[in-house]
Amino acid sequence: MISYRVPMVPGPTWVPPEVRAAYQVDYGSSDLEEEFFDLYGRVEAQLGQILRTRSRIAIMTGEGMVALWAGLKSCLRPGDRVLAIATGLFGYGIGDMARSVGARVEVVGFDYDSVVDPAVVEEAIVRFRPKMVTMVHCETPSGTLNPVDEVGELVARHGVPLFYVDAVSSAVGSELRTDDWKIDLCLVGSQKCLSCPSDLAILAVSDRAWKTIAEVDYSGYDALLPFRKALEERYFPYTPHWHGIAALEVACRMVLEEGLDATIARHARVAEACRKGVRSLGLELYPRREEYCSPTVTAVRVPERIGWKELDRRLRERGVGVGGSYGPLAGKVFRLGHMGSQARDELVAQTLEALREAVGR
Numbered sequence: 223m224i225s226y227r228v229p230m231v232p233g234p235t236w237v238p239p240e241v242r243a244a245y246q247v248d249y250g251s252s253d254l255e256e257e258f259f260d261l262y263g264r265v266e267a268q269l270g271q272i273l274r275t276r277s278r279i280a281i282m283t284g285e286g287m288v289a290l291w292a293g294l295k296s297c298l299r300p301g302d303r304v305l306a307i308a309t310g311l312f313g314y315g316i317g318d319m320a321r322s323v324g325a326r327v328e329v330v331g332f333d334y335d336s337v338v339d340p341a342v343v344e345e346a347i348v349r350f351r352p353k354m355v356t357m358v359h360c361e362t363p364s365g366t367l368n369p370v371d372e373v374g375e376l377v378a379r380h381g382v383p384l385f386y387v388d389a390v391s392s393a394v395g396s397e398l399r400t401d402d403w404k405i406d407l408c409l410v411g412s413q414k415c416l417s418c419p420s421d422l423a424i425l426a427v428s429d430r431a432w433k434t435i436a437e438v439d440y441s442g443y444d445a446l447l448p449f450r451k452a453l454e455e456r457y458f459p460y461t462p463h464w465h466g467i468a469a470l471e472v473a474c475r476m477v478l479e480e481g482l483d484a485t486i487a488r489h490a491r492v493a494e495a496c497r498k499g500v501r502s503l504g505l506e507l508y509p510r511r512e513e514y515c516s517p518t519v520t521a522v523r524v525p526e527r528i529g530w531k532e533l534d535r536r537l538r539e540r541g542v543g544v545g546g547s548y549g550p551l552a553g554k555v556f557r558l559g560h561m562g563s564q565a566r567d568e569l570v571a572q573t574l575e576a577l578r579e580a581v582g583r
């Protein structure tokens with residue numbers, strides 16, 4: 223069984239024992255017991271604090287991709303216009319997903335090593351008049367963080383009905399203000415900065431998004447509509463995942479006990495130390511400018527003279543697990559995931575030491 227001595231994969235992250243313990247309990251039926259409904263209500267309130275929203279939050283079984291699909295399928299009808307802002311694999315991918323459900327998609331694309339330019343987005347919004355704007359906060363495969371706040375302002379100013387934001391690898395580890403930034407669908411997975419196993423999809427859904435969801439009336443396993451009143455009516459569309467939600471309560475409690483601002487500050491500090499250390503080894507950050515870098519994941523160019531396979535082997539030999547990358551960045555970029563439980567100074571220090579040995583500095 224693989225267990226990294228120094229876990230630095232950008233999700234799934236290392237699951238703390240307190241969170242793991244919630245899986246050892248033999249719970250009753252989550253379809254029947256008041257105790258489960260109380261738990262769900264408490265976790266929804268915790269997530270509201272963490273995502274800074276008053277919106278109703280759906281907690282679905284699955285992981286990040288379930289949230290991404292649920293938000294699209296529940297809000298879109300064939301022919302609806304979607305403006306997909308893309309700066310990386312997930313941003314472009316969401317555009318493809320929206321197209322596959324029949325939407326008319328225009329992509330506002332940027333290079334993978336850069337972030338969104340709001341002026342370009344504004345021109346596209348005014349010209350294309352989309353029903354939905356989609357974007358990714360942290361593009362995990364390229365280690366960048368996009369200015370969701372600035373796009374949210376544009377979306378509100380130009381009256382776009384729905385703003386869909388993939389916050390899967392940014393939530394908890396970076397500033398994220400769902401309501402202030404006018405996000406209608408804020409999408410999160412359990413396995414990144416919350417450091418739970420990959421078994422839950424979390425969606426904060428605004429009132430106006432719920433209205434659209436009711437009009438579209440999509441039905442399917444990933445449909446959001448049944449979650450609108452599931453708690454009040456004690457009726458979920460499938461047996462909810464008691465173990466996962468109990469673990470999520472522990473994870474949320476850990477964040478709130480540390481304090482959300484303190485958690486975000488810890489990520490910023492650790493990320494900065496990581497970038498500084500990487501540069502001091504003569505390695506090159508992947509994002510074009512340092513201010514584009516995400517506080518949750520650092521993407522670094524693979525030294526050509528070593529290659530990704532060999533670098534990975536040398537790091538694994540030293541007990542360090544890091545991520546490669548995907549799509550056009552496969553083999554060219556590797557990533558250090560200092561997110562959630564892994565945003566710790568000592569883990570970054572150990573990773574940098576192993577990296578120093580691996581690149582022969």
Ligand code: PLP
Pocket residue numbers: 233285286287288290312358360361362363388390391411413420
């Ligand atoms: N969105 C982003 C930005 C991600 O980084 C990921 C996973 O890496 C996902 C969505 C999909 O999440 P999951 O792998 O939990 O399905």
